[in-house]
Amino acid sequence: MDIKQSEILEAAEKNFSVLNLGPTHPATHGIFQNILKMDGEIVMEAESTIGYIHRAFEKIAERRPYNQITTLTDRLNYCSSPINNMAWHMTVEKLINAEIPKRAQYLRVIIMELARIADHIICDTVIAVDTGAATGYFHLFQYREMIYEIYEEVCGARLTTNIGRIGGLERDFSPKAWEKLRKFMSTFPAALKEFDKLVTRNRIFMDRTIGVGCVSKEMAMKYSFSGPNMRAAGIDYDVRAMNPYSSYEDFEFDIPVGLAEL
């Protein structure tokens, strides 16, 4: 029985097609190359090549003073740059054993959560665009513009923010920033719900995403997944809750964890 299976597999392998999902591809969002061995539409094997955007951050950081490294950390994950800035500031604060005032910590939490929302706006709209539903992208990006306006009130820049200083923030939030924040908070949940209704229970979207590229818990542990991907695989771990930094322990929040069993 074993021999017959491997013979079948060998015969099937001759029919596999090789596809180069090259470095420039609209759906890869960032550049890496995949050489895929495909059986019809199912990917059997993939060989990835990365490094097309290697910018040598670590080597540049060896030659820059502390506050110039913040601008480098912006560009690590440019969809949510304030979080990277805060991570660098907290590292240096740990090294110099600095104590941050409580108000600055709470303001940092506000900025980091806004950045998280902005990043998830990109991820959600872009998966809809890649599967064909572009409307949600146009609706939700207006809210990303609102978040950019709040960043501009706080630090002056839209995308690569360089927010904060080692030891706190550069200035308190202005009254205009609070006003914009309140406006965002009052209008965003409704817009997100509208996007949800458009996309999540859509027949076509469900057909294209359910059952595609599933990762089990064990695989996520072995391959060192982290963050939302790990939670989607079913492991309930969030650094904000387990190792709270910047006064996250004073806040109550829910953490979504994927439930599907593989």
Next chain:
Amino acid sequence: MIVSELGQYIQDKIVAKFGEGTSKLEIHYDFPVLIVSKSLVYDLLDFLKNDESLAFNYLTTMCGAHYPNAHTEMEFGLMYQLHNFENNNRVRIKVFMPKSDLNMKSMTPLWPAANWMEREAYDFYGFIFSGHPNLKRILNMDDMNYHPMRKEYPLEDATRHDKEDKYFGR
């Protein structure tokens, strides 16, 4: 448990299994750090992963380091960081070796995640991992003939002609 207690607990278990003097314990900020010799690393990580009470089954990260001003025996270093989700414990293991002997056993049988991490350490520092399924450069171009993160190589591109050093204060 607090860091120093955790560190001592792990150290006691290691001494019980591998003998006295095999690992050195240090506490850096909020991490217990174990400094071991190269030959022990694979067995140590295997023990840390599979032991029921320690159960460090998640490899958070690993990376290389180059200390040109240190003693020749301690010039190149490798750092592994492990995590136990159940008890929320973390530990760091450091290994030092001289430039003349950068061979190391690969951790890919324990964690497939180490595959790309070791390729990065090879690409940037020159460590050779035996038992690695596909040890080639990962971020730099394949035909590069030096290991860039070593301190003796410059940061800037050698062929740039429009950035005069004298205008930039170098």
Next chain:
Amino acid sequence: MKKNIDINAAYKPDGIEGEGYFLTTLDKVVGLGRKNSLWPLPFATSCCGIEFMATMAAGYDLSRFGSERLSFSPRQADLLMVMGTISKKMGPILRQVYEQMAEPKWVLSVGACACSGGIFDSYSVLQGIDRVIPVDVYVPGCPPRPEQIIEGFMKIQHLVETESLRRRESEEYKKLLGTYGIQ
């Protein structure tokens, strides 16, 4: 207080107009048609790509200028918009994409990294894409605001409108491509 603003509701080139006909030169008509229907190829690699996404979104709509249809295939694109850092590993691929585009083609380099390497003065980053392909308009900024990207786009439109129809066959253009090693 009314200001005397000269608004052109519909742009038309110079020409002789009459009842039922409009007489002008061919290159003006071709320029008008080309400039208002440029199909860009967004070669977005990093942070400037996110600002490009914001430019294409509803707030700063780039499709007002005629670039409604983004083409990801070089064979069907007019304008190569290079947004983001180009590393040395990516250089040959950028060049291949540029060579696959058909004439007439223009290149817009968005962001400090594409113009000159940006803040990444390192061994792995190409210090400006004009080392591998000829560039028409440079948009500086890190990242440039959507308004700046649109201004760069409008400058390309101006170049497209005023370009001579014979430019791509001229000696000067061939010499320019020759310095890059492109036949």
